[in-house]
Amino acid sequence: MQELANIFIKSIFIDNMVFAYFLGMCSYLAISKTVKTSVGMGAAVIFVLGITIPFNYLLEKYILKEGALVWISNDFIDVDLSFLSFIMFIAVIASIVQLVEMVIEKFSPSLYSSLGIFLPLIAVNCAILGGSLFMQERGYTSIVEATVFGLGSGVGWFLAIVGIAAIREKIRYSNVPPALRGLGITYIITGLMGIAFMSFMGIKL
Amino acid sequence: MKLFKNILESVKPHFIKGGKLEKMYPAYDAFETFLFVPDHTTHSGSHIRDAVDLKRTMAFVVIALLPCIIFGMWNIGDQYFKAISESSDFMKNFIFGFWKFLPLLIVSYAVGLSVEFAFAISRGHSVNEGYLVTGMLIPLIMPVDVPLWMLAISVVFAVVIGKEVFGGTGMNILNPALTARAFLFFAYPSYMSGDKVWVHGAGIDGYSGETILGALAANTTSWANLQWSFNDALMGFVPGSLGETSFIAILIGALILILSGVGSSRIILSTFIGGYLTALLFNLWGVNVLMSTPAHIHLLIGGFAFGAVFMTTDPVTATQTNKGKIIYGLLVGFFAIVIRVFNPAYPEGMMLAILLMNVFAPLIDHYIVGANIKKRLKRVKV
Numbered sequence: 001m002q003e004l005a006n007i008f009i010k011s012i013f014i015d016n017m018v019f020a021y022f023l024g025m026c027s028y029l030a031i032s033k034t035v036k037t038s039v040g041m042g043a044a045v046i047f048v049l050g051i052t053i054p055f056n057y058l059l060e061k062y063i064l065k066e067g068a069l070v071w072i073s074n075d076f077i078d079v080d081l082s083f084l085s086f087i088m089f090i091a092v093i094a095s096i097v098q099l100v101e102m103v104i105e106k107f108s109p110s111l112y113s114s115l116g117i118f119l120p121l122i123a124v125n126c127a128i129l130g131g132s133l134f135m136q137e138r139g140y141t142s143i144v145e146a147t148v149f150g151l152g153s154g155v156g157w158f159l160a161i162v163g164i165a166a167i168r169e170k171i172r173y174s175n176v177p178p179a180l181r182g183l184g185i186t187y188i189i190t191g192l193m194g195i196a197f198m199s200f201m202g203i204k205l
Numbered sequence: 206m207k208l209f210k211n212i213l214e215s216v217k218p219h220f221i222k223g224g225k226l227e228k229m230y231p232a233y234d235a236f237e238t239f240l241f242v243p244d245h246t247t248h249s250g251s252h253i254r255d256a257v258d259l260k261r262t263m264a265f266v267v268i269a270l271l272p273c274i275i276f277g278m279w280n281i282g283d284q285y286f287k288a289i290s291e292s293s294d295f296m297k298n299f300i301f302g303f304w305k306f307l308p309l310l311i312v313s314y315a316v317g318l319s320v321e322f323a324f325a326i327s328r329g330h331s332v333n334e335g336y337l338v339t340g341m342l343i344p345l346i347m348p349v350d351v352p353l354w355m356l357a358i359s360v361v362f363a364v365v366i367g368k369e370v371f372g373g374t375g376m377n378i379l380n381p382a383l384t385a386r387a388f389l390f391f392a393y394p395s396y397m398s399g400d401k402v403w404v405h406g407a408g409i410d411g412y413s414g415e416t417i418l419g420a421l422a423a424n425t426t427s428w429a430n431l432q433w434s435f436n437d438a439l440m441g442f443v444p445g446s447l448g449e450t451s452f453i454a455i456l457i458g459a460l461i462l463i464l465s466g467v468g469s470s471r472i473i474l475s476t477f478i479g480g481y482l483t484a485l486l487f488n489l490w491g492v493n494v495l496m497s498t499p500a501h502i503h504l505l506i507g508g509f510a511f512g513a514v515f516m517t518t519d520p521v522t523a524t525q526t527n528k529g530k531i532i533y534g535l536l537v538g539f540f541a542i543v544i545r546v547f548n549p550a551y552p553e554g555m556m557l558a559i560l561l562m563n564v565f566a567p568l569i570d571h572y573i574v575g576a577n578i579k580k581r582l583k584r585v586k587v
Contacts, residue, residue: 035568035571159565162568163564163565163567163568165568166565166567166568166570166571167378167564167567167568169567169571170378170567170570171371171372171376171378174371174372174376175328175330175372175373175376176370176371176372176376177328177370177372180370185370185371188366188370189378191366192366192367192378192379192384192564193564195379195384195387195388195391195560196379196387196557196560196561196563196564197561197564198387198391198557199540199544199548199551199554199557199558199560199561200544200548201550202548202549202550202551203544203547203548204549
C-alpha cells in the first residue's frame with residue numbers, strides 16, 4: 001500500500017511529466033488558454049494514461065518481453081518481441097484515443113469543439129507514449145502499480161495545465177511586451193513554474 | 206526640500222511632451238513622485254479618494270522590515286565575532302553587520318532600479334514603487350557573503366524575467382525577491398547552501414557555521430541536543446540569512462503589517478497554522494530528526510516566519526479572495542514542512558513552498574470566484 005502511495009506521489013510531483021521531462025508540451029501550450037478547456041484536456045489525459053498504461057503493461061508482460069510468450073508454449077522461451085513495442089504501444093494509444101473522442105463527442109459536444117484538433121492529437125501526445133515507455137523502462141512489478149503510475153502521471157499533467165491556464169487567464173489583463181504576447185510569455189511562465197516544481201527534485205520516496 | 210522642488214520645477218519643461226528629453230519622462234516622474242506628493246489627478250473612470258497609494262503601502266512594508274534589519278545587522282556581527290572567538294560589544298557587532306549589509310543593499314537597489322528605469326523609459330510607463338520592497342527583501346534573504354556580481358545577476362533575472370516581461374509591478378506571478386533567491390539557489394548552489402555561507406568568516410579554523418535546519422537535516426543530532434536553546438531560536442541568536450533569524454523581530458514586523466492593513470492577517474495566521482499542524486502530524490510519524498522536531502520549533506527556525514510574514518503576504522502573487530487566502534496560507538505552511546522533512550537536498554522548504562503556491566494562487570482564486578458566482582446565481586433564481 002505504501003509502495004503504491006509512493007509511486008502515485010512521485011509521478012505527480014517529482015517525476016512530473018511537464019516540469020521534469022517536458023513531455024506533452026504541444027497540447028499543454030495550445031489548450032491552456034482557459035481553465036475550463038484545460039480541465040477537460042487534463043481529464044482526458046488522465047483517462048487515456050490511466051487506461052493505456054495498464055493495457056500496454058499486459059501487452060509488455062504477456063507478448064513483448066523476452067520469454068513473455070511462455071504462457072503459450074515452452075518453445076517460445078527465446079522469443080523477444082520488444083522491438084515491436086513502439087508500434088504496439090502507439091496502436092493501443094491510438095485506438096483508445098478514438099474511444100475517448102467518441103465518448104466526449106457524445107456527452108459533451110461543447111468540450112469536444114473547444115478541444116478541437118487536439119483531442120485526436122492526444123494519440124501523438126508525447127506524455128502518453130512517454131508514460132508507456134517509462135512503465136516499460138522502470139519495470140513496475142504488477143498491473144496495479146502500472147495503473148497507479150499512469151493515473152499519477154495524468155494528475156501531474158492535469159495540475160500543470162490547469163495551473164498555467166489560470167495564470168494565463170490572470171495575465172490576460174497584463175501589459176506584456178508585444179513581442180512576448182502569446183506563446184513567448186507562456187514559455188517563460190512554464191520555466192518559472194518549473195523553478196517552483198524544482199522543490200520536489202531529489203526527494204527520495 | 207525647497208531646493209529639490211525648485212530643481213525639479215526648473216527641469217520639468219524638458220521632460221513634458223514636446224520637450225527635449227520627452228522620452229525620459231518616466232524617470233523624471235519617478236523622482237518627483239518619490240520626493241513629493243504628485244499633483245496629477247485621475248482623468249476618467251470612478252474616483253476613490255484615499256490617502257493610501259502604492260508608495261505608502263510599500264513604505265509600510267519597509268518600516269515593518271526595520272526591526273529585522275536592525276537585529277539582523279547586529280546578529281551578523283555577533284555571529285562573526287563568535288566564529289573568530291573575539292569579544293565584542295553591541296556597537297561593534299552592529300557596525301560590522303552594517304558594513305556587510307550596505308554593499309548588498311546598494312547593489313540590489315542600484316541594479317534593480319536601473320533595470321526598472323530602463324524598462325519604464327523604453328516602454329513608456331511610469332516607474333512603480335514595487336521595487337522599493339523587493340530591493341530591500343533581496344539582501345535580507347541572501348547569505349552574507351554572496352558575491353556581489355551574483356547578487357546583481359539574480360536581481361536582473363528577477364526583475365526582467367520575474368516581473369517586467371509580465372508588464373511590471375502588479376502583474377508578476379512569482380514573488381520577485383524569492384525568484385532572485387531561487388535563481389541563485391539553483392544556479393550557484395555552493396554559494397547558497399551548506400554550512401559555510403551563513404556566517405562571515407566561517408571558512409576559517411574549523412568553525413561550523415551551519416544553521417539549525419542544516420544541522421537537523423544532517424539527521425544525526427536531535428533538536429534537544431543542539432547547541433542552541435529555544436530562546437536562541439526565538440530571539441534569533443543563530444546563524445542564518447540577515448532577516449530570517451529573529452522570530453521576535455519578525456513578529457513586530459507582522460504586527461505593523463497587520464495593524465496598518467498592508468499585510469493580510471488571514472494569510473499570516475493560516476500559514477503558521479498550516480505549518481504547525483503539518484509538523485504535529487509528522488511528529489506522530491517521526492522517522493527522521495526533522496520529523497520528530499517539535500512543531501513549535503519548526504515555526505521558529507529557518508525562514509518559515511520571515512516567509513510567512515513578508516513573502517506570502519505579497520499582495521500581487523498571493524490569492525486575492527478571502528477564502529482563497531486561507532487555503533493559500535494553509536498550503537504554504539503544509540508544503541514548507543513537507544519539503545523540509547522529505548527533501549534532504551533543500552532543508553529550507555519555505556522559499557520553494559511559497560513559489561509553488563504562487564504558481565497555483567490564480568487557480569485557487571479562479572475556483573473561489575466561480576463558486577461565489579454560482580452561489581449568488583442560486584439566490585437570484587429564488
